[in-house]
Structures are given as structure tokens and as C-alpha cells.
Amino acid sequence: EVQLVQSGAEVKKPGESLRISCKGSGYSFTSYWISWVRQMPGKGLEWMGRIDPSDSYTNYSPSFQGHVTISADKSISTAYLQWSSLKASDTAMYYCARLSITFGGAFDYWGQGTLVTVSS
Amino acid sequence: QSVLTQPPSASGTPGQRVTISCSGSSSNIGSNTVNWYQQLPGTAPKLLIYSNNQRPSGVPDRFSGSKSGTSASLAISGLQSEDEADYYCAAWDDSLNAHVVFGGGTKLTVL
Numbered sequence: 001e002v003q004l005v006q007s008g009a010e011v012k013k014p015g016e017s018l019r020i021s022c023k024g025s026g027y028s029f030t031s032y033w034i035s036w037v038r039q040m041p042g043k044g045l046e047w048m049g050r051i052d053p054s055d056s057y058t059n060y061s062p063s064f065q066g067h068v069t070i071s072a073d074k075s076i077s078t079a080y081l082q083w084s085s086l087k088a089s090d091t092a093m094y095y096c097a098r099l100s101i102t103f104g105g106a107f108d109y110w111g112q113g114t115l116v117t118v119s120s
Numbered sequence: 121q122s123v124l125t126q127p128p129s130a131s132g133t134p135g136q137r138v139t140i141s142c143s144g145s146s147s148n149i150g151s152n153t154v155n156w157y158q159q160l161p162g163t164a165p166k167l168l169i170y171s172n173n174q175r176p177s178g179v180p181d182r183f184s185g186s187k188s189g190t191s192a193s194l195a196i197s198g199l200q201s202e203d204e205a206d207y208y209c210a211a212w213d214d215s216l217n218a219h220v221v222f223g224g225g226t227k228l229t230v231l
Contacts, residue, residue, distance in 0.1 A: 035220065037165075044122060044206075044208065044222060044223070044224045044225040045157070045159075045165065045208050045210075045222045045225070046222065047210075047219060047220035047221065047222060049219075050220075059217050059218065059219065060217075060219075061219045061220075062216055062217075062219070095164055095165070097165075100170075103155075103167070103170040103171065103174075103176070104153045104155065104170045104171035104172075104174070105152070105153065105155070105212050105220075106155035106167050106170035106171070106210075107155075107157070107165070107167060107210075108167050108170075108176065110164040110165055110166070111164065112164055113164050
């Protein structure tokens with residue numbers, strides 16, 4: 001069974017750093033890109049960027065370029081989303097999703113989400 | 121402001137047919153396929169339609185998708201109470217570096 005399991009909820013202060021994770025199982029982790037998607041409270045879905053776990057090639061949405069870093073460790077089938085200095089506006093639910101070329105570039109499996117709260 | 125435009129809300133009564141539109145441009149819907157996601161309250165999104173009109177295994181055939189030019193539509197026939205959810209369209213966009221764009225989402229209410 002394909003699963004993407006994300007790390008737990010986080011509460012941080014502005015200016016702090018954070019890394020959240022997404023562990024894939026039940027499939028060949030290096031055969032599918034992983035994307036991260038933001039959902040701010042009461043708002044819609046926003047694509048942040050993606051990584052190819054086989055070579056760690058990344059590309060980002062213009063809206064998120066320079067604000068976050070996406071990485072992966074293929075030895076443990078885990079992708080990461082990282083901030084160096086959080087802002088209150090980073091408060092959101094973050095989802096990782098597997099991108100399937102077979103499904104026309106759609107996200108066929110999603111993680112359960114990680115809620116990040118940034119507050120002083 | 122989302123790149124893809126969806127109506128913020130839609131509604132219907134049980135058994136009715138409802139359609140949700142998604143409008144884009146030549147750099148996204150006009151040149152790439154459209155995918156649709158369903159997000160039930162408090163849960164992660166789920167793939168509903170891929171490649172404009174294909175259903176993943178397990179998705180009822182009450183759900184169908186279509187695309188024409190720079191617009192796409194999701195149709196739900198035989199509306200059921202469990203269809204009450206948020207629906208999002210998405211497509212790859214070829215402007216700048218390739219990236220995914222979503223619609224703003226449509227909240228479907230089953231009356």
C-alpha cells in the first residue's frame with residue numbers, strides 16, 4: 001500500500017527555523033517526484049515546488065522560490081520542507097503529494113498534512 | 121488571486137447534476153491536461169479526475185471531466201450528500217519554469 005506519512009504538528013515563534021518531513025512507503029521512492037502544497041487557514045491549495053528524489057533536482061513556484069527549501073534523503077525515502085526564518089504568514093497546513101507521470105502529472109497520493117503554527 | 125478561475129460556490133439537491141468550471145490560459149489549461157481534486161472537510165485532498173477526463177480506480181462514474189481550449193469542467197451527476205466538499209482544478213503551467221497552478225476551489229453544498 002502506497003503511503004506518505006508526514007511529521008507531526010509544529011508550533012514555532014517568528015524567526016525560528018523548521019524542517020518537516022514526508023516519508024514514502026509501498027513504492028519505489030526514487031521513481032516519483034514529491035511536491036509540497038500549502039493550504040492557509042480557510043484558503044485554497046497552493047503548489048510550492050517539487051523534488052525528484054532520484055537526483056534531488058528541484059523546482060519551485062515563483063511565489064515560494066527563495067522562501068523555502070525542498071530536499072530529500074532517498075536512503076530513508078523521505079522528503080523535507082524547510083524554513084530558515086519563519087513568519088506568522090507561514091501558518092498553514094502543508095501537504096506532501098506524489099506526482100504520477102502515468103496519471104498525467106497529477107498528485108495521486110497525499111500525505112495527511114502537517115499543521116505549522118507560527119506565533120509569538 | 122489564483123491562476124485558474126473557479127466559482128467559489130456551487131450547490132444542488134440530491135440526485136441533481138452539478139457542473140464546476142475552471143478557466144485558465146494558453147500556458148496552462150491550453151497546453152496541458154487538467155486534474156481535479158476533492159477535499160472533504162478536515163481531510164487531505166484526493167485525486168478525482170486526471171488527464172482531463174480519466175477517473176482513478178475507485179472513483180465513481182458519477183464524476184466526469186472535460187476540457188475545451190483554455191477551460192475545463194467537472195460534472196457530478198446523481199448528487200449525494202457525501203459529495204459535499206471543496207473541489208480544485210489544477211494544471212501544469214509552462215510560463216517561467218514549469219510549475220503547477222491550482223484553481224481557488226469551489227465549495228459544493230448539497231441542499
